[in-house]
Amino acid sequence: MASSKFQATLGPPFAPLSILTQWALSMHAFRRNRVPVTKKVVAAALCNSGYSYRDVSRMIGGISYVAARNAYFSLLTSLPKEEKKSRRTVAIDGSDVNIEGNAYHLWLARDVESGEIMTFQASPDASADDGARFLAAVAAQCANTPFVRLGEGPNTPRGLANLDLYFQTPGSQSIIGRLGRLLHTSAG
Numbered sequence: 001m002a003s004s005k006f007q008a009t010l011g012p013p014f015a016p017l018s019i020l021t022q023w024a025l026s027m028h029a030f031r032r033n034r035v036p037v038t039k040k041v042v043a044a045a046l047c048n049s050g051y052s053y054r055d056v057s058r059m060i061g062g063i064s065y066v067a068a069r070n071a072y073f074s075l076l077t078s079l080p081k082e083e084k085k086s087r088r089t090v091a092i093d094g095s096d097v098n099i100e101g102n103a104y105h106l107w108l109a110r111d112v113e114s115g116e117i118m119t120f121q122a123s124p125d126a127s128a129d130d131g132a133r134f135l136a137a138v139a140a141q142c143a144n145t146p147f148v149r150l151g152e153g154p155n156t157p158r159g160l161a162n163l164d165l166y167f168q169t170p171g172s173q174s175i176i177g178r179l180g181r182l183l184h185t186s187a188g
Contacts, residue, residue: 015095015154016108017041020075020120029078030071035063040071042097045106045122047072049130059124061100080116087111087146090118090138094157097122105158107131109138112149131160 020041024030030040043063046056053065053072060068089112097104105126109118119137123130134157151157 016093016106016120017095017097019093019108019110020045020106020117023117024075024078027078029074031074035067035071038097039063039099040067041075042099042104042106042122043068044072044075045120046104048076048119049121049123049133059102059104061102082119082141084141084143085111086143087141088113089147089149090142091149091151092138092157092160093151094126094160095151095154096158105130107134107157109134126158128160131157135160 017038021038024037024041030037039060039062043056043060046059047053047068051059053068056068057063057065063071091110091112092107093110094105094107097106102124104122104124106120106122108120110116111118118141119134121130121134121137150160
């Protein structure tokens with residue numbers, strides 16, 4: 001039974017929270033759902049970003065640190081094994097999620113050709129450091145320098161804006177080159 005104070009909107013059908021929630025439900029990642037699935041997904045994303053279970057429990061509210069740990073491991077073990085692959089195109093999306101009055105930014109990276117979820121993370125402030133850590137996690141799964149497609153509109157990954165990646169024209173080769181160099185040096 002969900003708390004009446006809990007509020008999280010899934011957003012557009014291709015928003016990261018919507019994709020991760022639908023994926024977790026289709027994979028039966030969570031056995032019991034006394035805590036809303038969207039709350040578990042955000043808790044798992046925060047844990048995947050390096051926050052401790054107790055910190056996640058305090059940030060999210062209404063979830064114990066054991067539940068945060070269980071959500072993290074349930075979602076993580078449902079993902080395909082992390083491995084370096086040659087990828088042609090990687091889609092990076094981001095969205096802001098509001099849980100009980102607190103805003104979090106959720107990032108999601110997917111292989112466009114296979115549809116495989118590569119990695120996901122969340123951050124309370126979407127800083128440039130968080131964005132760089134997210135890109136390093138993406139780069140760890142790329143054996144080459146793929147074309148990176150960034151979300152547009154509400155799916156724009158806010159934490160990557162501070163990395164000076166958005167200030168060229170959309171089709172510019174320089175933005176692809178800069179992302180490629182960033183991914184390559186993060187993986188290297």
